[in-house]
Amino acid sequence: MKTRILIFTLLMSITAAARAELKWEQTTLDLHPAVGDKAAVAHFKYENVGKAPVHFKSVKASCGCTTTQTQKEVVNPGEKGEIVATFNIGDRTGEQVKQVTVQTDDPPPAQSTIMLTLKTTIPQALEIRPTFVFWTTGEPPKPKKISVKASKDFPAKNIVVKSSNQNFESKVEPGSAEGEWTIEVTPKDTGQPSGTAIRLETDYPKDAPKAFYVNAQITQPQPPPTLRPAGAASPAANKAPPPAIPTASPAH
């Protein structure tokens, strides 16, 4: 009996000594891309500090906006490497948390599945509220206001606005502090559904000023289906076409 216990203990010790172990430098990375960056890249570095090779079984991102790259499929004892996760910013803003799940054949359950986290803070150059104003058909054409505030990382001094539809007038008034403005949008006529995309152009950065958009719309509320004449087209078919987005104009 004593011999069996001794053999069992020895086997356990050998197994523990020979185990693989992937040690991660950091499993959460904070990324701070600059205004205008298209992507944020995270390098998750690891080292196999165990005595057996580790195989990557899968590396999956939680979102289609994040792609991953592994340098190798097998990490031998003592080897170092990294998993590169690229988060495509697109038109996202604010704090974005994306995860990458890594599965290995590392035997301890806590180590076979590792969750890597990218916390990306995307700077918002301009805070625009609201980005959409609307009137219903027949409503008095009173002006509606949109507030615009530049962030401290985006020192724009001036903005100009341009509407794609002559039915909408827009003007910019400076706000109470530097880097703040109020845009006033007024439709000339609210009799028919129509819309516009209003282009806001900043004077920063000087060599490549940035453009932003707000939308204004005159909407026609839909009658309940029971009041609609038989054979009437679906609501989407009755709507105004999407507004043309003003094309790039010379920088101001």
Next chain:
Amino acid sequence: MLALACLPAIGEGIYFRDKVSWQSSIPASELVTVDQAKAWGEGAIWVDARPDDEFARDHVPGAFSVNEDRWNELLPQFLPNWSPDKKVVVYCGAESCNAAREVAKRLRDEAQLQNVFVLDGGWEGWAKKSR
């Protein structure tokens, strides 16, 4: 024995305490089931928050693609079809996906639209009940 059996679970719970979401990220009032959304009929407008390629492969009939990859370009195409009497139903690719939640939040906060809901079960939930 029972206490011993619970130890690994407790251990993992402590180890992964910062990595597990312990609460639902979407309040129940902002979620809508497939059956409820379908019952709204023409009173609902569907928004697909998935990437372009997934939308191109298949989508809810009549849905508008509004994703955050091309938000500035897609939003102006959706808004002319919106009206204040409509309920907006936003969906994405899987229950764990948060694209629908993000798009719904931006429609509420930035465009200040009312009655914006996230579809419980997402695209898979809709497809299961509709195909």
